[in-house]
Amino acid sequence: MGGTMTEKILSSKLGRDVEAGEHVVVNVDLVYAHDGTAPLAIDVLEGLGFDSVSGNVVFTIDHAAPAPHAEAAALHIQMRAFASRHGIKIFDVGNGISHQVIPEAGLVRPGMVVLGADSHTVTLGAYGAFATGVGSTDAAIAMARGRIWLRVPETMAITVEGKLEDGVMAKDVILEIIGRLGSDGANYKAVEFLGSVVEEMSVDSRAVLSNMSVEMGAKVGLVPADGVTLRWLRERGVEAEPLQPDPHADYRDEIVFNAREIQPNVALPGNLDNVRPVEEMEGVDVNEVFIGSCSGGRFEDFLQAARVLRGNRVKKGVRCIAAPASKEVYMTLIESGILAELTEAGCVIGPPTCGPCIGAHMGVLGPEEVVVSTSTRNFPGRMGHPSSQIYLASPVTAAATAVRGQLTDPRRLLS
Amino acid sequence: MRIRGRAWRLGDHVTTDHIIPGRLKYKVRTLEEMRQYVFNDLIPGFSERVRPNDIIVAGRNFGYGSSREHAARLLKLVGVGAVVAESFARIFYRNAINVGLPVVEARVEAEDGDEMEVDLREGTVRDLSKGTEANFKPFPPMIMSLLEEGGIESYYKRHGKLPWE
Numbered sequence: 060m061g062g063t064m065t066e067k068i069l070s071s072k073l074g075r076d077v078e079a080g081e082h083v084v085v086n087v088d089l090v091y092a093h094d095g096t097a098p099l100a101i102d103v104l105e106g107l108g109f110d111s112v113s114g115n116v117v118f119t120i121d122h123a124a125p126a127p128h129a130e131a132a133a134l135h136i137q138m139r140a141f142a143s144r145h146g147i148k149i150f151d152v153g154n155g156i157s158h159q160v161i162p163e164a165g166l167v168r169p170g171m172v173v174l175g176a177d178s179h180t181v182t183l184g185a186y187g188a189f190a191t192g193v194g195s196t197d198a199a200i201a202m203a204r205g206r207i208w209l210r211v212p213e214t215m216a217i218t219v220e221g222k223l224e225d226g227v228m229a230k231d232v233i234l235e236i237i238g239r240l241g242s243d244g245a246n247y248k249a250v251e252f253l254g255s256v257v258e259e260m261s262v263d264s265r266a267v268l269s270n271m272s273v274e275m276g277a278k279v280g281l282v283p284a285d286g287v288t289l290r291w292l293r294e295r296g297v298e299a300e301p302l303q304p305d306p307h308a309d310y311r312d313e314i315v316f317n318a319r320e321i322q323p324n325v326a327l328p329g330n331l332d333n334v335r336p337v338e339e340m341e342g343v344d345v346n347e348v349f350i351g352s353c354s355g356g357r358f359e360d361f362l363q364a365a366r367v368l369r370g371n372r373v374k375k376g377v378r379c380i381a382a383p384a385s386k387e388v389y390m391t392l393i394e395s396g397i398l399a400e401l402t403e404a405g406c407v408i409g410p411p412t413c414g415p416c417i418g419a420h421m422g423v424l425g426p427e428e429v430v431v432s433t434s435t436r437n438f439p440g441r442m443g444h445p446s447s448q449i450y451l452a453s454p455v456t457a458a459a460t461a462v463r464g465q466l467t468d469p470r471r472l473l474s
Numbered sequence: 475m476r477i478r479g480r481a482w483r484l485g486d487h488v489t490t491d492h493i494i495p496g497r498l499k500y501k502v503r504t505l506e507e508m509r510q511y512v513f514n515d516l517i518p519g520f521s522e523r524v525r526p527n528d529i530i531v532a533g534r535n536f537g538y539g540s541s542r543e544h545a546a547r548l549l550k551l552v553g554v555g556a557v558v559a560e561s562f563a564r565i566f567y568r569n570a571i572n573v574g575l576p577v578v579e580a581r582v583e584a585e586d587g588d589e590m591e592v593d594l595r596e597g598t599v600r601d602l603s604k605g606t607e608a609n610f611k612p613f614p615p616m617i618m619s620l621l622e623e624g625g626i627e628s629y630y631k632r633h634g635k636l637p638w639e
């Protein structure tokens with residue numbers, strides 16, 4: 060019987076075969092927290108009387124960055140002081156969102172066990188890391204001790220076969236999957252994304268699959284670390300070994316999707332269960348379009364958005380906010396000329412930040428406003444006023460929507 | 475470790491917002507101040523009516539939503555002895571064990587007010603009023619000791635080390 064990637068990572072950490080359902084204690088290779096969660100973790104550390112940090116710890120200031128008000132600024136001050144006292148690496152304002160900055164900085168490699176005090180830590184599964192989100196006590200303990208207890212999850216294989224139609228992106232794929240499995244459809248489970256569609260995807264696209272695996276409850280969302288991954292890492296100074304599931308790996312569940320059946324999708328306001336083809340929902344008027352976040356702010360996302368926005372204009376009365384996920388993405392957009400094209404088309408370019416995704420600043424929604432966003436969650440009130448409405452879609456759908464001022468199937472504007 | 479108390483029956487997808495509404499985070503600061511709001515929208519007056527060691531019985535995906543630890547800490551603070559549910563949201567499950575709130579995965583048919591007994595070592599949930607019993611996989615020793623000693627913080631303060639050290 061072969062091992063899944065999840066089992067292989069945990070077995071190699073422990074030096075023996077692990078079994079789903081067992082509780083184990085493993086060494087943690089990296090722990091991180093951001094300005095939404097690090098202050099609490101610091102409180103727990105100090106409450107327990109831990110006066111040193113032994114693990115490999117990273118802080119990022121990305122949620123409310125640059126600080127939109129004095130309260131956030133005070134939290135940033137607390138983090139900087141703690142980081143400098145304990146020798147913690149900190150990515151300060153302007154570097155970008157943790158889940159993007161950390162892999163870009165060469166801090167992640169296949170086979171690592173990573174904890175983040177943020178549910179979207181699962182994003183790092185796209186680089187072959189067993190990466191999962193935790194609460195503040197767990198993060199604090201991992202920071203102090205470098206070890207954590209885990210329940211070994213059952214593994215679910217999600218295979219996407221075929222070839223995606225032009226205009227269909229990774230976001231449409233993951234929305235299709237969540238729409239079918241439901242928001243607890245992978246609860247506790249390790250999800251592994253396989254199949255020809257995933258193999259052909261760029262690392263940017265794979266990160267979207269891993270990122271949103273938590274929206275169906277997954278503990279980790281892994282993608283095999285193959286030549287594509289290793290090349291991406293090598294460009295950032297990391298030499299790593301590939302990581303694949305064994306042939307005949309013993310998956311608890313196996314679900315297959317056919318690329319031909321996946322269209323541009325949209326998650327309707329409320330929760331992630333309610334996914335429909337964009338085609339059926341066209342015509343919803345929008346006030347704002349947001350292209351950014353740890354789920355839709357990478358280079359490829361803007362490259363696809365630019366295909367529609369180039370030579371077009373954002374519809375009058377609509378604001379289109381584009382915020383690259385990191386400084387590296389920002390620089391690449393400048394060098395490729397895309398930033399200029401987006402600006403010319405009428406987009407407002409923001410700094411690398413979570414900002415609009417959590418309604419912290421930059422494009423906060425007013426009463427009853429409607430947004431089409433490439434971010435992660437569409438819960439009521441997340442991006443602003445409780446009565447505002449969030450539709451989640453791919454960057455190219457978002458761009459087409461910005462041009463028309465209405466939810467639009469991007470295939471109409473792609474030639 | 476045995477917990478004996480009355481059942482409070484809830485359904486599927488009880489969120490951390492049901493346990494303690496997120497908006498209160500900004501209005502009230504301490505857990506003591508928040509306790510009166512626990513389950514307020516689902517069970518009015520819960521924090522007054524709950525008795526020590528009462529047992530929450532729920533369906534799928536208990537603790538879904540935000541990862542904030544307040545939810546698990548508050549259930550414990552008001553006296554809940556254990557939560558028995560068909561399944562838990564992952565981060566809530568961890569947070570509960572870390573703060574010493576027993577979380578047991580089992581499917582039981584209990585109604586409000588049934589006399590319940592959870593035996594963590596044996597791995598059984600008994601509905602004494604109905605005479606029914608369900609089993610669950612007992613916790614490994616390390617988790618067991620965390621639960622018996624009231625969570626990581628009190629364990630660490632008592633022993634000067636973590637259970638796995």
Ligand code: SF4
Binds near residue numbers: 158354416434435
């Ligand atoms: S971009 Fe949104 S989902 Fe991603 S880490 Fe920031 S707040 Fe969380």
